[in-house]
Amino acid sequence: MKEENAASPAALRQRPLDWINIAFLTLTPLLAVGGTVWYALHYGVSMVELGLFLAMYLCTGLAVTGGYHRYYSHRTYDCSRALQLFYLVFGAAAAENSALKWASDHRDHHRFVDTDxxxxxxxxxxLYAHVGWIFYKDERGKARYGNVPDLLKDPLVVWQDRHYLALLVLFGFALPAGVGALAGRPLGGLLWGGLLRCVLVQHMTFCINSLAHLYGRRTYSDTGTARDSWWLGLLTFGEGYHNFHHKFQADYRNGVRWYQFDLSKWWLQGMRLFGQAWRFKRVPEALILKARLEVQARSVERRLAQANAPERMWSLVLARVGAGRQRLEAAYAEYQLARLEHKRHKALGLDGRRHWRLAVKACRRDLIEARRRWKALLKAMNRIAYPSPQQAFSLMAALDIFRGRHF
Ligand SMILES: [Zn+2]
Ligand SMILES: [Zn+2]
Incomplete structure (x- = not known):
């Protein structure tokens, strides 16, 4: 079937190049950089340009990450029509296709990741993942929309798809030029808030398709190419935590920890405060922990295999790993249960509050201890050297650690 191998080398050779896309994606960066430098040299840089750049960057960036991605592609929460309209208008201004096409491509990306x-x-x-794939015409026609039946039923989405180009010109370029004109600097507004912003937001998104599948850690899943990196999270409104996202795409967060920079997550939490977004989906912590431990356990197995560990050590280590995982997962479940019970007793003013408060403390201690032991186990495994002249010695050293009281 044609659409089944749309990106295979053979199919690509047959697909015609999309010269409009090629021209747009190669000329806009040249015009954006050349234009802003020329304008700055002749007219300087005022707060009007900087303000327009920042405002348009935030609006179009969040429309793509919070709207196109986390709302339309993955349905990780519900939101008001006003917020949907904002996403559609500024999503079009980002020049990354209509929400319908973007979400259709993205759902295929998740479903068939790392395949043709x-x-x-x-x-x-x-380079192909970054921008090259847009250089080819998509000839699937309406067949491509088989994976977005929910979006086809949404009149706002269909309206945006129909008027995508007009919205792009109006909100992506005429709007910043118009606001700039009010301050007597229409060209400055067009160059900074329109062109330069457009190029940078596009490449911010493209980086998720390229860099987030090349660099970083595979913390929650080691079966695909998606990776987590804090520096890409900083550059991409939080989308750089891509390994977590591929494993748990239904979760509205990408940076799942509170300290992980995920501007889109904080934007959505802000929208919740204003009553514009609700019913956020979150993966239970226990499942997240389970995924992480599975990946770590597999890395131990790989290390044993690479070190060519003897049979006796395999069974010893795997038994330890299994027990460590079980202990940690059980400690976590008990801690969560105690916390919930304590919360419930407190809210309802029930007897036994003191009992549950002490239980929470005890469970937290157990959890910390189970974590410490698990970390010590992983650390011990990391001391096993890869095959080398000292291999026998290293394996014996690791065995000694197991026999000892290190965990
Ligand atoms: Zn996604
Ligand atoms: Zn991806």
């Missing part, structure tokens, strides 16, 4: 049916398959190379 993934529209921006990283295995075809970083």
């Amino acid at each position: 049916r993934d529209p921006y398959n990283i295995l075809r190379g970083g």
Whole structure:
């Protein structure tokens, strides 16, 4: 079937190049950089340009990450029509296609990741995943929309798809130029709030398809190419925590820890305060922990295999790993249960509040201890050297650690 291998090398050779996209994606960066430098040299840089750049960058960036991605592609929460309209208008202004096409491509990306049916398959190379895939015409016609039946039923989405180009010109370029004109600097507004912003937001998104599948840690899943990196999270409104996202795409967060920079998550929490977004989906912490431990356990197995560990050590280590995981997961479940019970007793003013408060403390201690032991186990495994002249010695050293009272 044609659409099944749309990105395979053979299919790509047959797909015609999309010269409009090629021209847009190669000329806009040149115009944006050349234009803003020329304008700055002749007219300087005022707060009007900087303000327009920042405002347009935030609006279009959040429309893509919070709207196109976390709302339309993954349905990780519900939101008001006003917020949907904001996403659609400024999503069009980001010049990354209509929400319908973007979400359709993105759902295929998740479903068929790292295969020929993934529209921006990283295995075809970083440049192809970054921008190359847009250089080819998509000839699937309406067949491509088989994976977005919910969006086809949404009149706002269909309206945006129909008027995408007009919205792009109006809100992506005429709006910043118009606001700039009010301050007597229409060209400055167009260059900074329109062109330069457009190029940077586009490449911010493209980086998720390329860099987030190349660099970083695979904390929650080691079966695909998606990776987590804090520096990409900073640059991409939080989307750089891509390994977590691929594992738990239904979660509205990408940076799942409170300290992980995820501007889109904080934007959505702000929208909740204003009553514009609700019913946020969150993956239970226990499942997240389970995923992480599975990946760590597999890394121990890989290390044993690479070190060519003897049979006796395999069984000893795997038994320890299994027991450590079980202990940690059980300690976590008990801690969560005690916390919930304490909360419930407190809210209802029930007897036994003191009992549950002490239980929470005890469970927290157990959890900390189970974590410490698990970390010590992983650390001990990391001391096992890869095959080397000292291999026998290293394996014996690791065995000694197991026999000892290190965990
Ligand atoms: Zn996604
Ligand atoms: Zn991805």
